[in-house]
Amino acid sequence: MAFTLATWNINSVRLREALVAQLLAEEAPDVLCLQECKSPVDKIPMERFRALGYAHVVARGDKGYNGVAILSKLPLEDAGSLDFAGLGHARHVAARLPNGVLVHNFYVPAGGDVPDREKNVKFGQKLDYVSDMTAHFADTMPQRSVLVGDLNIAPREDDVWSHKQLLKVVSHTPVEVEHLTRAQEAGRWVDVTRKDIPEGQLYSWWSYRSPDWNAADKGRRLDHVWASPDIAGAAHGSRILREVRGWEKPSDHAPVFATFDL
Template sequence: MAFSLATWNINSVRLREELVQKLLREEGPDVLCLQECKSPVDKIPTQGFADLGYPYMVARGQKGYNGVAILSRLPIVEAGAEDFANLGHARHIAGRLENGVTVHNFYVPAGGDKPDREVNEKFGQKLDYLSEMRDWFKAEKPEKSILVGDLNIAPREDDVWDHKKMLKIVSHTPVEVDLLAEVQEAGGWADVTRADIPEGLLYSWWSYRAKDWDAADKGRRLDHVWATGDIRQAAHSSRVLRAARGWEKPSDHAPVFATFDL
């Protein structure tokens, strides 16, 4: 069975319900993982998604902040939700498809503005969150799994618009990049997007602060699709739907896609 998957930080699923519906209508991923839903689960506008052929959802939510959801046209059941670093945040949900594939959907803390945990509590929380992710995957030894989400780190030099300028900017600092690599190694995860698109600048996020985000093109690749080693060869057709960043009242993130033949 082949199925397509997309991950998208939607920056409020209720505010951007129409954009989610547009994506489902025009692109038709079998599974759509959303982050920063900013909604309690019972307030997520599921009926419109169900009407488009997506009757299944597993989610964790909270009022006004964070929140993760997996919408699916394929049957999916909840397979756990972790609260790494005991933040009390809705940042992880896992769902299991009928073919036995587990999908982990993450929204890693952004980490604030200063990359110093002594003066910025949020940066410390981010590092602690990633450390606990690493330790959990090391213990869990995931198999037949996909990890997606806004991981809030652009790991490679060509995942940011200017590597040298970004080295001291939260999301591309060496301590974050190294820690993300440890998470990846601990779970045996492969970066599906970069396996498909190994060369060149590649972004999934552009700041709202830019007057013309498209022309300035000062992006970062913060959104990721990973797969465990046992299914990494089944992944193909990765892409970033850059055009979605230009939709009316958009999220500052663009959806990232991959297809799996499983």
């Protein structure tokens, strides 16, 4: 069963309901994983999405912040959620597809502005969250699994517009990259996007603070698609829909796609 999966930090699913509907209508992924939904589950505007063929949803929500959802044309089995770092936030949900593939959808904490856990509690929470991911996947050793989401870390030098200038900026500091690398290695996860697009600058997020995000192009690749090694070879067709960042009243993230032939 071949399926196409997309991940997108939507920055409020209710505020950007029309953009989600546009993506579903134009691109028609089989599965769409959303982060930062900022909505209780019962307030997610599923009626419009169901009309477009997305009859299945597994989600966890918080009022006004966080929140993750998996929308699907294919039947979904709710596979639970994980509360890493004991934050009590809706930052993870998992669902199983009919072919047995387990999809993990993560929204890792952003970590605030100061990359020092002694001065910034949020940064410490972020590191603890990723450390708990590492421990979990070291214990479970994923098989037939896909991990997607806004991981809020750009690990490679070519995942940011300026490696040198961002070394002390949250999302690209060495300690964050080390933590994410350990989490990836613990589960033997394959970075599908970079497997398909191994060279060159690649971004999925551009700040709202830039008056002309497209011209300035000061982006970061914060959104990821990973696969367990037993199915990573079946992945192909990775792409980031940069143009979505230019839609009216957009999220500051662009959706990331990959197709799996299984």
